[in-house]
Amino acid sequence: MSPTQAPHDTAGANGSHELSDDVASFYHLRHGEFQGRACQGTACFAARHLNPGRWAEAMGNDPRVYCLGECFASPAKGQIAQLPPVRVCSREGIVLGRIAAGGARSLSGALSQGRYRAIAQAVAGAPALVLDAVDKSGLRGRGGAGFPTGRKWRAVAQQPPGVKYVVANADEGDAGAYIDRYLMEDDPHTLIEGMILAGFAVGATRGFIYVRAEYPLAISILRSAVEDARAAGWLGPSVAGSKFAFELEVTAGHGSYVCGEETSLLRSIEGKRPEVMARPPYPTESGLFGRPTLVNNVETLVNVPWIVLHGAEAYAAFGFSRSRGTKALSLNSLFARPGLYEVEFGVTVRHIVEELGGGLRDGGTLKGVLIGGPIIGMIPPHLIDTPLGFDELAAIGAGVGHGGVVAFDQNTSIPELVQHVFSFGSYESCGKCTPCRSGSGRVERIFDRALDGRAGPAELKECRELVTALKLSSLCGHGTGLARFAESILKHYPAEIDPCFK
Numbered sequence: 311m312s313p314t315q316a317p318h319d320t321a322g323a324n325g326s327h328e329l330s331d332d333v334a335s336f337y338h339l340r341h342g343e344f345q346g347r348a349c350q351g352t353a354c355f356a357a358r359h360l361n362p363g364r365w366a367e368a369m370g371n372d373p374r375v376y377c378l379g380e381c382f383a384s385p386a387k388g389q390i391a392q393l394p395p396v397r398v399c400s401r402e403g404i405v406l407g408r409i410a411a412g413g414a415r416s417l418s419g420a421l422s423q424g425r426y427r428a429i430a431q432a433v434a435g436a437p438a439l440v441l442d443a444v445d446k447s448g449l450r451g452r453g454g455a456g457f458p459t460g461r462k463w464r465a466v467a468q469q470p471p472g473v474k475y476v477v478a479n480a481d482e483g484d485a486g487a488y489i490d491r492y493l494m495e496d497d498p499h500t501l502i503e504g505m506i507l508a509g510f511a512v513g514a515t516r517g518f519i520y521v522r523a524e525y526p527l528a529i530s531i532l533r534s535a536v537e538d539a540r541a542a543g544w545l546g547p548s549v550a551g552s553k554f555a556f557e558l559e560v561t562a563g564h565g566s567y568v569c570g571e572e573t574s575l576l577r578s579i580e581g582k583r584p585e586v587m588a589r590p591p592y593p594t595e596s597g598l599f600g601r602p603t604l605v606n607n608v609e610t611l612v613n614v615p616w617i618v619l620h621g622a623e624a625y626a627a628f629g630f631s632r633s634r635g636t637k638a639l640s641l642n643s644l645f646a647r648p649g650l651y652e653v654e655f656g657v658t659v660r661h662i663v664e665e666l667g668g669g670l671r672d673g674g675t676l677k678g679v680l681i682g683g684p685i686i687g688m689i690p691p692h693l694i695d696t697p698l699g700f701d702e703l704a705a706i707g708a709g710v711g712h713g714g715v716v717a718f719d720q721n722t723s724i725p726e727l728v729q730h731v732f733s734f735g736s737y738e739s740c741g742k743c744t745p746c747r748s749g750s751g752r753v754e755r756i757f758d759r760a761l762d763g764r765a766g767p768a769e770l771k772e773c774r775e776l777v778t779a780l781k782l783s784s785l786c787g788h789g790t791g792l793a794r795f796a797e798s799i800l801k802h803y804p805a806e807i808d809p810c811f812k
């Protein structure tokens with residue numbers, strides 16, 4: 311295959327090609343079994359006492375359903391048509407401003423909100439200008455790892471000319487996160503514009519938006535938005551009348567959490583069994599179909615048109631420390647005021663919990679909060695004065711993650727939460743590396759026994775060893791994230807854990 315030949319139609323996860331049995335058996339939701347089912351994601355676990363019947367129903371689901379993106383109304387079931395409350399709490403609404411103003415699914419609505427102006431401006435200049443703006447803005451990835459976006463873009467741009475791809479990661483599997491869902495459903499053209507700008511900057515001519523199966527409305531809205539953008543000349547052989555060509559397609563997942571991990575996601579688009587791949591090589595060098603590929607999260611890409619229009623300095627004026635700009639957060643149903651919020655980096659977790667969320671509903675007491683979880687460190691009440699920042703939260707063993715904020719109240723038993731998270735981790739492990747495949751299930755079973763009063767100190771010791779193995783030798787963030795979660799629990803909640811291992 312020549313390097314200029316696009317090999318993209320070999321197969322696909324979009325249902326246009328039948329998957330082999332080997333590949334299909336990897337997925338949980340080959341036939342959309344999640345429709346109308348109750349959810350057993352972590353936000354629903356936290357809120358299970360609000361509707362025990364629904365939680366019992368969720369626990370009976372086979373295949374399991376982990377997160378429908380409705381954590382503002384947990385315990386959730388099925389697709390809720392209306393938007394959650396949306397509040398912009400930063401100086402300007404970079405990410406959620408358009409949705410707060412009513413959103414724009416149609417192209418005409420999007421154009422009236424200023425969409426595609428950044429493209430028209432960019433294609434009149436050089437790709438390097440877009441690249442420099444993103445680099446200097448200080449934007450970091452919103453998908454979990456917080457990697458500097460400009461540095462990743464430059465790595466793809468610097469690869470030799472030939473076929474390159476841009477992929478939007480819209481898998482949003484972290485229970486508690488429903489930001490990308492509403493960005494896609496109510497502001498689809500900003501994501502499309504961000505992808506075109508990314509393609510222009512790095513020299514890619516083709517893009518994929520990989521959307522989780524649990525978001526069928528987002529999939530259909532995006533597909534029509536792509537068609538509208540193409541018909542209007544914003545996509546296709548001559549973007550905005552320029553020499554730049556860019557094509558985009560929407561690919562649907564099949565209910566696997568680990569497909570949010572970038573190497574797994576790329577294999578899923580290729581129609582292969584989506585096990586995680588060891589790095590290097592990174593996708594920036596050898597990604598989709600072996601070609602240089604830029605993978606960015608939806609919210610990351612949604613920031614880009616604003617940066618192009620207003621400049622890097624204006625963007626970097628938001629936020630603090632090494633976390634620039636704003637962050638969308640999704641607050642779960644245990645808050646007095648659940649919903650979507652846009653804040654500047656630098657506000658404290660206390661501000662998010664008490665001022666934005668209004669504290670916990672029904673006067674509940676905060677037992678802990680997971681931001682961007684469940685595979686991330688728990689923030690106990692005594693650490694909630696930590697500011698929202700990539701490095702600041704990492705320093706206390708937590709993280710910004712995806713920005714889903716799940717509060718737990720006095721009704722949550724911490725040992726039961728550990729059992730829940732490891733059950734999720736084990737169910738969703740891709741199985742490629744031993745610590746994650748075997749270790750996550752072993753921790754789950756140890757906590758099963760602990761909850762039945764059948765575990766002793768030796769099992770707690772074994773748990774600690776398994777957590778160390780997960781941390782040191784997992785192939786991807788799924789295993790290391792489980793370890794981070796467990797470490798935070800063992801450190802901050804000994805009063806609840808130790809009595810289970812007597």
Ligand SMILES: Cc1cc2nc3c(=O)[nH]c(=O)nc-3n(C[C@H](O)[C@H](O)[C@H](O)COP(=O)(O)O)c2cc1C
Binds near residue numbers: 456480481484568573
């Ligand atoms: C198990 C696992 C699941 C992930 N799920 C997502 C996801 O749903 N969405 C996402 O954007 N990134 C997810 N990531 C992170 C991606 O691997 C990748 O870092 C990200 O898409 C890069 O985009 P960004 O730089 O814009 O954040 C996941 C990582 C792991 C290890």
